Amino acid sequence: MNLRFSIWVKLSKIDGLGAFAGEKIPSRKKVGELAGEIISVRKGRRLAATNKRIALVELDDQYALYAGDTPGVMRYINHSCRPNTYMRVYKYSVAFYALRDIKKGEELLCGYGETHHEGHLVCCCGAKGCKGFL
DSSP: OOBSSOEEEEEOSSSSEEEEESSOBOTTOEEEEEOOEEEEHHHHHHHHHTOSSOOEEEOSSSEEEEOTTSOOSGGGOEEOSSOSEEEEEETTEEEEEESSOBOTTOBOEEOOOSOTTTTOSBOOOOOTTOOSBO
16 A cells, blocks of 8 residues: 555545545645556456445556455545546556645545446535536
């Protein structure tokens, strides 16, 4: 688990557990990397079809990073239509970076982009201008 800052996991107002900044995180700094197992996209989509919550990032047309069975706080970053982090995929790794200064205690949020929910899961982020679905 490659963390650059202190991150806590606790109940989220958005969904389930969330990742929260344990200290101030400056804008544009790498927060940490998502740890997990490299699996096929086909297997990932089978897992996604049976789970509402899944820590899965498709890396390319063949491979995905599955973090659902891996300990680590980065897998608890929830979606928001007004995120404070962004995800960067590079080869077979996924890293999160701060979009702006993040205050200590603030939940880490990322705009997931396209998801396996294909616009059918109601978004619970509560952000101003929320798109309504994932």
